Amino acid sequence: MPQCGIEANAAGTTLTRRTGYGMTPRRRNATLKDVAAAAGVHTSTVSRALSPDKRTLVNTETREHIEQVAKDLHYRPDKVASSLRRGRTNVIGVIVADLGNPFISPVLRGIENALTGRWVMQLVVESRDSSDRLARVCEALVEQRVDAIVTTAARTGDRSTLRRVAEEVPLVLAVRDMPDLRVATVAHDDVLGGRLAARHLLDLGHSHLGQLVGPDDVSSFRHRRRGFRDAATDAGLDVLEISDATLLPTVEEGRRLMELLLREHGDDMPSAVFVHNDPMAVGALDAARAAGLACPDDLSIVGYNNSALTAYLDPPLTTIHLPGYELGRLAADTVIGMLDEPGVAPHTVTLPPRLVARASTAPLSP
Amino acid sequence: MPQCGIEANAAGTTLTRRTGYGMTPRRRNATLKDVAAAAGVHTSTVSRALSPDKRTLVNTETREHIEQVAKDLHYRPDKVASSLRRGRTNVIGVIVADLGNPFISPVLRGIENALTGRWVMQLVVESRDSSDRLARVCEALVEQRVDAIVTTAARTGDRSTLRRVAEEVPLVLAVRDMPDLRVATVAHDDVLGGRLAARHLLDLGHSHLGQLVGPDDVSSFRHRRRGFRDAATDAGLDVLEISDATLLPTVEEGRRLMELLLREHGDDMPSAVFVHNDPMAVGALDAARAAGLACPDDLSIVGYNNSALTAYLDPPLTTIHLPGYELGRLAADTVIGMLDEPGVAPHTVTLPPRLVARASTAPLSP
DNA sequence: CAAGAAACCGCAATCGATTGCAGGGCCACG
DNA sequence: CGTGGCCCTGCAATCGATTGCGGTTTCTTG
Numbered sequence: 001m002p003q004c005g006i007e008a009n010a011a012g013t014t015l016t017r018r019t020g021y022g023m024t025p026r027r028r029n030a031t032l033k034d035v036a037a038a039a040g041v042h043t044s045t046v047s048r049a050l051s052p053d054k055r056t057l058v059n060t061e062t063r064e065h066i067e068q069v070a071k072d073l074h075y076r077p078d079k080v081a082s083s084l085r086r087g088r089t090n091v092i093g094v095i096v097a098d099l100g101n102p103f104i105s106p107v108l109r110g111i112e113n114a115l116t117g118r119w120v121m122q123l124v125v126e127s128r129d130s131s132d133r134l135a136r137v138c139e140a141l142v143e144q145r146v147d148a149i150v151t152t153a154a155r156t157g158d159r160s161t162l163r164r165v166a167e168e169v170p171l172v173l174a175v176r177d178m179p180d181l182r183v184a185t186v187a188h189d190d191v192l193g194g195r196l197a198a199r200h201l202l203d204l205g206h207s208h209l210g211q212l213v214g215p216d217d218v219s220s221f222r223h224r225r226r227g228f229r230d231a232a233t234d235a236g237l238d239v240l241e242i243s244d245a246t247l248l249p250t251v252e253e254g255r256r257l258m259e260l261l262l263r264e265h266g267d268d269m270p271s272a273v274f275v276h277n278d279p280m281a282v283g284a285l286d287a288a289r290a291a292g293l294a295c296p297d298d299l300s301i302v303g304y305n306n307s308a309l310t311a312y313l314d315p316p317l318t319t320i321h322l323p324g325y326e327l328g329r330l331a332a333d334t335v336i337g338m339l340d341e342p343g344v345a346p347h348t349v350t351l352p353p354r355l356v357a358r359a360s361t362a363p364l365s366p
Numbered sequence: 367m368p369q370c371g372i373e374a375n376a377a378g379t380t381l382t383r384r385t386g387y388g389m390t391p392r393r394r395n396a397t398l399k400d401v402a403a404a405a406g407v408h409t410s411t412v413s414r415a416l417s418p419d420k421r422t423l424v425n426t427e428t429r430e431h432i433e434q435v436a437k438d439l440h441y442r443p444d445k446v447a448s449s450l451r452r453g454r455t456n457v458i459g460v461i462v463a464d465l466g467n468p469f470i471s472p473v474l475r476g477i478e479n480a481l482t483g484r485w486v487m488q489l490v491v492e493s494r495d496s497s498d499r500l501a502r503v504c505e506a507l508v509e510q511r512v513d514a515i516v517t518t519a520a521r522t523g524d525r526s527t528l529r530r531v532a533e534e535v536p537l538v539l540a541v542r543d544m545p546d547l548r549v550a551t552v553a554h555d556d557v558l559g560g561r562l563a564a565r566h567l568l569d570l571g572h573s574h575l576g577q578l579v580g581p582d583d584v585s586s587f588r589h590r591r592r593g594f595r596d597a598a599t600d601a602g603l604d605v606l607e608i609s610d611a612t613l614l615p616t617v618e619e620g621r622r623l624m625e626l627l628l629r630e631h632g633d634d635m636p637s638a639v640f641v642h643n644d645p646m647a648v649g650a651l652d653a654a655r656a657a658g659l660a661c662p663d664d665l666s667i668v669g670y671n672n673s674a675l676t677a678y679l680d681p682p683l684t685t686i687h688l689p690g691y692e693l694g695r696l697a698a699d700t701v702i703g704m705l706d707e708p709g710v711a712p713h714t715v716t717l718p719p720r721l722v723a724r725a726s727t728a729p730l731s732p
Numbered sequence: 733c734a735a736g737a738a739a740c741c742g743c744a745a746t747c748g749a750t751t752g753c754a755g756g757g758c759c760a761c762g
Numbered sequence: 763c764g765t766g767g768c769c770c771t772g773c774a775a776t777c778g779a780t781t782g783c784g785g786t787t788t789c790t791t792g
Contacts, residue, residue: 029534031778042742047780054781059740080455080511081778083446084747091489091510099475100691102468102674109465112492116503121510123457124490126478137482144457144487145446168395251678282678307675308468312617312648314680325466397748408772413750420751425770447748450777 030073039069046070050077083145092335093141094122095151097129101249103277103305103324107152107175110328118336120147127153129247135161142168148335154178156217170338174331176219177348184338185348186331190220193320193353194227194274197302200318200355201272202235205364206300210240210270212257212284214277215247221276224304228274240270245280254283262291269293271364272300278307278319285317285360296362306356316358323351396439405435412436416443449511458701459507460488461517463495467615469643469671469690473518473541476694484702486513493519495613501527508534514701520544522583536704540697542585543714550704551714552697556586559686559719560593560640563668566684566721567638568601571730572666576606576636578623578650580643581613587642590670594640606636611646620649628657635659637730638666644673644685651683651726662728672722682724689717 036043041062048054049066058066069075083089094111096104108124115122123146127134134153138161141149148170154162159181165171166183173185201209211228214221225241232239242261245253254275262269275281281303285295293299295315303310306321330349337347402409407428414420415432424432435441449455460477462470474490481488489512493500500519504527507515514536520528525547531537532549539551567575577594580587591607598605608627611619620641628635641647647669651661659665661681669676672687696715703713 032780033778043779044743044781045741048741051780057740062740076505076509078450078511078778079509080446080450081747082780084444084450084749085778085780087747089446099478100471102471105466105468105471108490109492112465112490116491119506121489121491121506123487124474124478125482125487126475139442140485140487143442143445145444251675279674282675286678308645309617309648309673309675309679312652312679313675314678398750399748409749410751410773411771414771417750423770428770444748447777448750450779451748451750453777 029078030070030075031078032075035066035070035073035075038073039066041066050075089145089147090120091144091146092120092122092332093137093144093146093149094124095127095134095137095141095149095153096124097127097153097247099124099126102307103322104152106324107328107331110325110330111150111332112328114329114332114336120336127151129153129155131155131157131161134158138162138165147339148172150174150331150335152176154219156219170335170342172331172334172338174327178219182346184334184346186327186334187348187350188220188322188327189350189352190223191227191230193304193322194224194229195231196227196320196353196355197224197274197304198228198231198235200302200357200361201274201300202231202237204272204300204361206270206272207235207237207364208240208268208270208272209237210242210261210265210273212245212254212261212273212275212280213241213243214245214249216243218247221245224274224276240265240268245276249277249279251279251283251286254280254285255287256283258284258287259291262287266291269299271298272302272361274302274304276304278303278305278310278317281317281319281360282313296360297365300361300364302361311356311358313360315360318358318361319356321354321356323353327351395444396436396441397444398441401432401436401439401441404439405432407432416441455511455513456486457510457512458486458488458698459503459510459512459515460490461493461500461503461507461515461519462490463493463519463613465490465492468673469688470518472690473694473697476691476696477516477698478694480695480698480702486702493517495519495521497521497523497527500524504528504531513705514538516540516697516701518542520585522585536701536708538697538700538704540693544585548712550700550712552693552700553714553716554586554688554693555716555718556589557593557596559670559688560590560595561597562593562686562719562721563590563640563670564594564597564601566668566723566727567640567666568597568603570638570666570727572636572638573601573603573730574606574634574636574638575603576608576627576631576639578611578620578627578639578641578646579607579609580611580615582609584613587611590640590642606631606634611642615643615645617645617649617652620646620651621653622649624650624653625657628653632657635665637664638668638727640668640670642670644669644671644676644683647683647685647726648679662726663731666727666730668727677722677724679726681726684724684727685722687720687722689719693717 032043032046036046046066049058049063125137150172152175154173154176171183173183177185177187209232213225216222229239242257275284281301285301288299303317303319306319310317310319398409398412402412412432415424415429491503516538518541520539520542537549543551543553575598579591582588595605608623641650647667651667654665669683669685672685676683676685
């Protein structure tokens, strides 16, 4: 290790060099060059010594010396420079429709947890379920050179946007899917979710069913609706549907829809309704109660998502549980897989929901 | 515009050049050089023409021509290269303790919304309230060269970590604060929150108060505890405290603590207790009920956070509402402010909580 | 002992955009 | 007609890390 002889004077090089040209005068971190100078070797050697998979290319003594110097100088590799050179940022973009929706939290958490194990980070943006905004954030993420994008914000009208995106960067759809778009997808089996809700009510003896359905341009609602209806059809029954919902999953929205149902079909009310998410189910329940219907005696209600505290409502809400955390993990795994070996056929996974029976549903009173 | 003459052959340059050296053979996007060649001008001219604040430096005709060519080639500036050159990424790091905690959603949303207006994006990571992990993710964010960090995950033991971080990159504490660390902070006034809870109960005539408190190394719990106790002291009263809580804000945890309270002070039970967050309040309520205490008749309960659906519990939960979205926005604003004009004294903002009185609290029965 | 291999390290190009400086063209004014 | 000034563009360095290739040194082997 002849370089060590130079160390003495090389180490004397100071770190006070100012950032050149018109740079913003920010903090000055040690760079590869600084470490190289201080260690008396070439930058390429430092780079190799500090690289997990190239470290074998450099002599052990040299490497240890470099590692020591790097630590002394508090050297931190610049991921920006690294990304530029390698053409890979180790960052993925995550698009969600609404960060305020509690349902998305476990998904995000699943993604985060799967990624950090792989030294990848996530850039999180919100589309607010607007097509324009979705297009814009996609553009922004591509400019940021994210290695991949996972989006939970796909609506039917976004197909062309997503198709374009998928041509530029690995894309994964999460939570919502997109028919005939050949893109990797990780979603819940919402058709099954709808069926579970229906089957539960049928098992309880209900034969007059209704559902308050979410917008049809969101696949998860479309699937729930179809699953519920299919199961009813299988039993030879019709389903009363209120399909006026917007994308606001609020208690008030649920109340509004239930009032609509009461107004339009008050003389022929179903004995059980399936509401496409929990806050809305709560609102629906409230409106029904206000109209003099007791739950579950006069009306059984099934929600969706198994949101926090639904078990402690009055009455505890029967609902469909979705494994959001697992979905997040799998979505991240899928992304990583696509990056590791590109060109494999788009992978699609669906996770089974689970019915959680509580007191908002009861056998049909005779 | 003499360059236009060259356009014909310059535009003939193809985009099929392979990525050089050992690059991963990913998508090939048009670069500045491509646009320059196609437009028959130098890259620097293209850069200027496309830069919002330098566009005036280039002739209008030239600029429009360049813009056209750029659009035709689907040119997208490479933020990575740009970041390297300018020493600024326009990305900030956001550290949260637990992505699964629904309380954090509006905060994240507030940050996102404030940032996207400024063309800045957020890298979101989770510390899981572990000091080790916090240190690691901070390190990772610094390596990513984020322009700033906002963290909601500060615990007392993290002081030295955060101090080091603050020396390297602009830091903002959100939600939780850190005494005698001179760092910009945006938090709720949790002392006031605690006082509000106490005052509400005192106003209802309660004179025997208790609280189930969160861990003392988290400022928000410490503040709540103090505020509650101070208000009681002001009224000449003592407070029974159970301070065995962990950082898991679960229903079960609340149940456990209430059982502890019942076991240790069953013969001398307070008539009202303040629980430091909503899920725990629900658990506490459940345990109390299991022990034969009716709420609010025998026991009034106040929660914290005004979580979703608390208004529809049985009974509807009295709780403290926090403006999480606004907090997020302000935290982001603070960050942006620090970036725009560095060197100003650390700014600190506190937002007022609000008591939401519902049916889980009632006047002391005589 | 000579030739070949292996281990190790340095050179320099490269990723793509930004920007200080300088130079060319053109107009105005003395 | 000459000089000064303005407008616009081009030149080339730079940000910091990575890596193919080539050159030394040392070790192995016939």
